[in-house]
Amino acid sequence: MAFDVLFNQFMSGIARAAILFLVASGLSLTFGVLRVLNFAHGSLYMLGAFLTYSIWKFLLIPSLGFYLALILASLIMGAIGLLIEWLLLRRIYSRGWPEQLLATYAIILLITDLVKWGWGGEFLSIPRPEPFTGAVSMFGFPFPSYNFFIILLGLGLVFFLWWLVYRTRLGDIIRAAATDREMVSALGIPIPWLFTWIFVLGALIAGMSGAVAAPFGAIRLGMDVEIIIECFAVVVIGGMGSLPGTLLGSFIIGEVYSFGIMYKPELALAFIFIVMAIVLIIRPWGFFGRPER
């Protein structure tokens, strides 16, 4: 196969990996600190996309409107995350993980029907914002320039999270809490406070990823379920709660999907689960994770 075709496929894989990283990093961050696998993370992403659509439509500013909507939708999702943590999650940290999983599953059901009720069932879309409307030619193939925006944002988030986790005091606390929660608490750091803000940050990132994905594909019901399962694959491969792991996982899943589509389009998603199953069997805690117990 010609190099230019492969390169083009590789680049679309990178764009997909960037979206996956945006969503999965929030999931991984919450799991790393709270030890709660947030099933509803994809639903926060979906709600973010729908909110972006409505705000963009309400603002009616041609070029700037999308970016404004992106910021507003992210902030609103952060607030919704605060509400969810405050009303529900905080009350079940002491319970077993199956109940925590079920509680976040219940949130999926709530958000699905809220979206159905608020926006109806039809597909919505937002045009790509300036200056990312066109396509760039790469080895003769048109490559949507909006993909560069996604990749840039993904890289930006990588650096932001890296700075947050490895270069700030909050990051020290985050890493300490992921290792030994009781010890952190004994040192006088209010764990509930930490949990709340980590969950809010996760929800904010989920909302932002939804906003970014809005002009990328159709905004529709069901986008939550699609992305969350792929994100599970990402965090499982990389190791749950690990930032470099999430980056590697996103890259692998993005590329597997992209080349899978080229090889056998109808089985592209099946390939993802095969890769995930293989990693889980050989190394259940993923490439960068730690074995439990």
Add this chain to the structure above:
Amino acid sequence: MKSNPKKNKTSLKKYWWVALLLAAAVAAPFFISEFYLTIFGEALIMSLLALSFNLLFGYMGQLSFGQAAFYGISGYTVAMLITKAHFNFWLSLGAGVVVAAALGLIIGFFCVRLRGIYFSILTLAFAQLIYFVIYKWHDFTGGDDGIQGVYPPDFLNSSIHYYFFILIVFILATFILWRIVNSPFGYTLKSMRENSERTEFLGISIAKYQLTAFVIAAAYAGLAGALWAPFYRSMAPSALFWLKSAEPVNAAILGGPSLFFGPIFGMFIMTFFHAWVLAYTVFWAFIMGILILIVIFLLPGGMLGFVQEKIKERRENRNPTTGIN
């Protein structure tokens, strides 16, 4: 029901309500409308799926998020054997269960090495893999068109007859599972749930026991799927989707996973509630979500667990001298 000679009278007396419910189930077709009879049948079939899930969750302590794979693969086996190969009805049902159990053996082989959330995710991954294969393999499975025209033999064609068929299979299967979980095998599963390390020190091979339980659970999910295809006259790929796998999880949590009859109770509540709510609103998922949250927050042992607790409390209040059980 056959009585166990080792058990004394009081332990059988405890289950008077089972006999009462059975009598109600037998009498039901003569009192309720055809619509509710269908719902009743559906609840019975889905209860088998819930029991399948809870053998792994309630007894073994492993939360499977992929039971729909076994349920769906068996339903598809039955549907395709009947519509395409014009196979004998009974052999088709048997084949469905066998295929589900065989799949359970393959998937279980990999899954039983994992614990906790990793077990859940791996079962989910395998189930989604099978879902995508069935969904995309249009030439063989019909893809998203599904398979229509799965008819049972003539004498089971009427809804009342098929209902009784389901009821008989349900009673037999439930009784067998009851005997399984109360056998040494069942107690071994429970001990693994409580402390797998200690169980291993007793010389018990955890992987072997868990795999056996996994295959039994797959066969039960397969039985539910095999009954479903001729009941609903068709099969669609949504039967394998992960949202289907979530149904038995919800049922067990709602009813009470620590009780044998909890998942059945939960599934009946869910199925009837679903049918009833849909008459008023399309926002079923929202109401279900609220219901799950209420049970998790207010009734941690599930609905049936809550009822049992209350009954126990009342009994203890009546004769406080027998406080120790």
